[in-house]
Amino acid sequence: MSPATTKTRRLGSQGLETSAIGLGCMGMSEFYGPSNEKESIATIHRALELGITMLDTADMYGPFKNEELVGRAIKGKRDRVIIATKFGNVRDPKDPTIRSINGSPEYVRQACEGSLKRLGVETIDLYYQHRVDKNTPIEDTVGAMAKLVREGKVRYIGLSEASVNTIRKAHKVHPITAVQTEYSLWTRDPEEGLLDALRLLDVGFVAYSPLGRGFLTGQIKKIDDLAQDDFRRQNPRFQGENFKMNLELVARVEEIAKEHKCTPAQLALAWVLAQGDDIVPIPGTRHPERVEENVGALNIVLSESDLRRIDAAAPKGAAAGERYAEGGMKSVNL
Numbered sequence: 001m002s003p004a005t006t007k008t009r010r011l012g013s014q015g016l017e018t019s020a021i022g023l024g025c026m027g028m029s030e031f032y033g034p035s036n037e038k039e040s041i042a043t044i045h046r047a048l049e050l051g052i053t054m055l056d057t058a059d060m061y062g063p064f065k066n067e068e069l070v071g072r073a074i075k076g077k078r079d080r081v082i083i084a085t086k087f088g089n090v091r092d093p094k095d096p097t098i099r100s101i102n103g104s105p106e107y108v109r110q111a112c113e114g115s116l117k118r119l120g121v122e123t124i125d126l127y128y129q130h131r132v133d134k135n136t137p138i139e140d141t142v143g144a145m146a147k148l149v150r151e152g153k154v155r156y157i158g159l160s161e162a163s164v165n166t167i168r169k170a171h172k173v174h175p176i177t178a179v180q181t182e183y184s185l186w187t188r189d190p191e192e193g194l195l196d197a198l199r200l201l202d203v204g205f206v207a208y209s210p211l212g213r214g215f216l217t218g219q220i221k222k223i224d225d226l227a228q229d230d231f232r233r234q235n236p237r238f239q240g241e242n243f244k245m246n247l248e249l250v251a252r253v254e255e256i257a258k259e260h261k262c263t264p265a266q267l268a269l270a271w272v273l274a275q276g277d278d279i280v281p282i283p284g285t286r287h288p289e290r291v292e293e294n295v296g297a298l299n300i301v302l303s304e305s306d307l308r309r310i311d312a313a314a315p316k317g318a319a320a321g322e323r324y325a326e327g328g329m330k331s332v333n334l
Contacts (some may be wrong), residue, residue: 009280011204012177016126016156018082020273020298022054022210023047023291024284029066031231035071035286044073046288050079050295055277056180056208056282058086058130059115063093067118075120083119084206086130086160086180087111098278101331103133104145105126112148127285128158128180138162138170146174147194151240152199157302159334164197174201183279185216185268186237186249186308186319189333201277210272210281212237212319215246218254218264236321252313262300269297271310 007020013048028040043054048092055074057066067085074081087108092098102111115124127148129141148154156177159223170176179198183190187209198205211217213232220226223238232238237246247273257267272281283294322329 002016009277010203011076011126011206011278011280012156012175014175014177015179016204018280019051019053019271020280021207022053022056022082022084022280022282023295024282025055025057025070026065027063027254027284028069028286029062031061034227034229037183039288040069043286043291044070045077045290048077052281052291052295053080053202054079054084054126054205054282056284057119058089058128059111059118059236060086060089060091060130063091063096064114064118067115068290071118071120071158074273076119082125082169083121084126084128084261085115085119086128087278088130088133101131101133101279103129103135103136103138103141107236108141108144109148112153116153124154126156126158127154128160128178129162130155130160131331132159132162132166134334138166139173142170142173142176149174154222161298161334163333166191167197167201167203168334171201171203176201178204178206178280179283180206180208182209182323183272183275184212184312185253185271186246188316188322189323193315195276198326199276205276207272207279207281211268211283212246216250216253216264216268217309218250218257221247225226227265233324235323236325237319239321242321249314249318253310256306256310256313260300262296262308263293265293266297266300268311269294270300270302271307273297274302279282 008017009020010017028035055070057070088101088103089101090102099150158178161179181190226232254264257264
């Protein structure tokens with residue numbers, strides 16, 4: 001298996017170069033059932049060995065615990081890592097179910113200082129606004145982020161789940177290096193104008209949940225395959241008839257994967273990678289062997305014929321159910 005270091009991608013007009021595949025670290029701390037810190041750190045170290053440079057975290061994961069974990073994992077390895085973290089989704093550590101969104105300039109600075117401390121770094125490589133704050137003009141939020149860049153606390157800035165209109169406004173204040181949004185064979189919303197707009201602005205795209213929150217791996221066959229505290233149990237796509245219909249979609253992907261002698265996860269990642277060299281998927285995992293599997297997707301070459309077949313197997317809108325529950329959907333594409 002060739003290491004990921006042989007394949008890099010550029011994000012944004014300012015030229016942030018990263019491995020073609022990153023590593024999403026969220027599940028190492030919560031949301032996807034029980035986790036093991038020792039194995040999570042081993043997963044990060046294996047990713048670095050394979051040439052993965054981008055590690056994606058956020059202050060809300062834990063809350064705060066995930067940044068601390070990533071900070072411990074990269075100690076002594078800072079020069080090999082691009083740290084991407086996020087602010088704006090605010091959770092109360094005493095009651096994490098209480099959530100709000102804050103993009104005020106004062107909070108931007110406060111959040112950044114906290115992330116720097118927890119990560120144990122002097123500079124965050126890519127700092128995202130996690131969700132757009134409807135009560136704060138995006139120009140004010142990005143203005144505060146730009147100050148952090150000038151001060152050397154942040155290298156590049158990004159937005160997550162922002163609308164095209166918001167991105168254009170933000171980009172006028174300071175160059176946006178990357179926009180992060182869910183994108184996979186079962187979430188193809190970015191194809192409805194977002195990707196085209198980003199390319200016109202020369203803004204990179206980071207695809208989170210490129211494996212459909214694990215569904216596209218083919219490893220989830222019934223709801224009881226998920227831990228009792230796994231948040232996917234509350235996700236519309238994992239419930240009732242939606243679950244059954246989405247299993248049919250995965251079965252079609254599995255058939256094509258067999259022909260390529262690869263796993264469904266590798267095929268799904270290869271498809272995302274094939275959508276443009278300005279796209280960097282960040283599949284999340286907490287197991288070293290899964291990182292090895294994901295990196296294998298870099299060796300899969302899909303022809304135009306292959307892409308047409310995959311498109312027919314998982315066309316736009318094929319996934320049953322919304323990608324978030326009602327509350328979550330209200331905070332995306334703002």
